[in-house]
Amino acid sequence: MYKKRSCHHMFKLDPNKDLSEDALRKVCTSGTDGIIIGGTDGVTFENVTDLQDRVQQYDIAVYLEVSDIEAIAPGFQKYLIPxxxxxxxxxxxxxxxxxxxxxxxxxxxxxxxxxxxxxxxxxxxxxxxxxxxxxxxxxxxxxxxxxxxxxxxxxxxxxxxxxxxxxxxxxxxxxxxxxxxx
Incomplete structure (x- = not known):
């Protein structure tokens, strides 16, 4: 479970883009403070929750950048509104x-x-x-x-x-x- 701490660096991952398990592991264990899930197009509830599930296995904050109302999913630390x-x-x-x-x-x-x-x-x-x-x-x-x-x-x-x-x-x-x- 993620423990709250100050945030200095975050990666943004697009749920509509392919990301290997190895690449995801490297990003999530790089020392970053959090992951933002978001993108411009093709962002769906299904691919958001799939990437969320994959990221949440690491001890890291996960934020959703809301680009499509239909893709909003529960369970994120914060919801970023661009x-x-x-x-x-x-x-x-x-x-x-x-x-x-x-x-x-x-x-x-x-x-x-x-x-x-x-x-x-x-x-x-x-x-x-x-x-x-x-x-x-x-x-x-x-x-x-x-x-x-x-x-x-x-x-x-x-x-x-x-x-x-x-x-x-x-x-x-x-x-x-x-x-x-x-």
């Missing part, structure tokens, strides 16, 4: 979240929800195209991070190159480091 800050369509900033609350307000355990701010930086990525993003300049990325931290008080800000790497900043934890890097 807000795509550089989308041209407010649907990905507030509308899909609003619709989920309209439909499921009575079932939501608010203490298990954590919103996360995204800035998607790869125009070839499915998430960039699906959410109708604009390619930000460096100063825009910094402004989105400031908005995430100071205006929206989001616990996470993610610079995502989707498919290659992502830099996740736990804003409360890395606030001083973030300011030094600017």
């Amino acid at each position: 807000m795509v800050l550089n989308s041209q369509d407010k649907k990905w900033m507030i509308d899909v979240q609003h619709q989920a609350i309209v439909e499921y307000a009575d079932a939501i355990a608010w203490e298990d929800m954590m919103p996360e701010g995204y800035c998607v930086l790869n125009p070839e990525a499915k998430v960039f195209q699906r959410t109708n993003c604009t390619m930000p300049q460096d100063r825009d990325v910094l402004a989105y991070a400031e908005m995430a931290e100071h205006m929206f008080r989001l616990p996470f800000f993610i610079w995502s190159t989707a498919g290659c790497t992502a830099i996740l900043i736990w804003l409360d934890k890395y606030q001083n480091d973030w300011k030094r890097r600017r």
